[in-house]
Amino acid sequence: MTIKTLISVDELSSLLGGRDLVVLDCRFYLTDLEKGARVYQESHIPGAIFVDLHTQLAGTETEFTGRHPLPLEVEFSEQLASWGIDPNSQIVVYDDMGGAFAARAWWMLAQQGLSVRVLDGGFPEWRRSEKQVTVDVPDVALSKDKIEVSYPWLIQEDQIVSNFESNQYILIDARMQDRFNGENENMDPVAGHIPGALNRPFFDNLNEQQVFKSEEQLKGEFEVLLNAEHNVDIEDSSSVSSLVHYCGSGVTACHNVLAMNQVGIEAKYVYVGSWSQWAKRMVKMMESH
Structure with a gap:
């Protein structure tokens, strides 16, 4: 799709x-x-x-x-x-x-x-662009045709844990490099990243005006990222199906999913718990030893 x-x-x-x-x-x-x-x-x-x-x-x-x-x-x-x-x-x-x-x-x-x-x-x-703005709040009619919600693109914590043995997924962390490197952590109790993860700060998808970079530039940058360590062919859907994105709390990871789809890479999966859940796991592990 x-x-x-x-x-x-x-x-x-x-x-x-x-x-x-x-x-x-x-x-x-x-x-x-x-x-x-x-x-x-x-x-x-x-x-x-x-x-x-x-x-x-x-x-x-x-x-x-x-x-x-x-x-x-x-x-x-x-x-x-x-x-x-x-x-x-x-x-x-x-x-x-x-x-x-x-x-x-x-x-x-x-x-x-x-x-x-x-x-x-x-x-x-x-x-x-000098488009129209307003302060008016719209009247919204309740939809009678409800959507049956499911989350098929959600990756759970236990899947990330089992990945250390299965190597099924390639993890991509959307946080800024200093947080990924454990040099700056003001949100979570433990600094660092999930072992084996690649780092693609979501902000790298944007230019100085916070508009998305050209498709050609984005595609080239993703190709370099995925080829550097994993030799992933971004044109091969079976190859990119292993990509799982995460960030601090499962929000900005979605930006990398969006950017990849913008250039034709079939990204979907997000570990929503992300580092904020993983850090809690690390704390519990340290407390139990």
């Missing part, structure tokens, strides 16, 4: 007002969980619905999960209905961080078989 990825501001502008269009504003700030709602109220793309990543694109963190576990399937199904999403919806998601958070919504929606794209450049690009 070919997965849709990006949409330009001009393309989205031409679609506004369409009957099946659903626009989701996914702006999110990890150090200020209320800021996303505030900036949405100040201005947003006409018709956009505010989505709270922390509570609507994630379940409740426990001692056994990462920071942003997936919501229960039945709860996310209800959430989709509340946004007016049905199987015919044409969904566009955006943020103001180059797609870092919108990509999580995209990944969750795409695996339901829905048509969803990320606004390239997000809200900043929309403003730079």
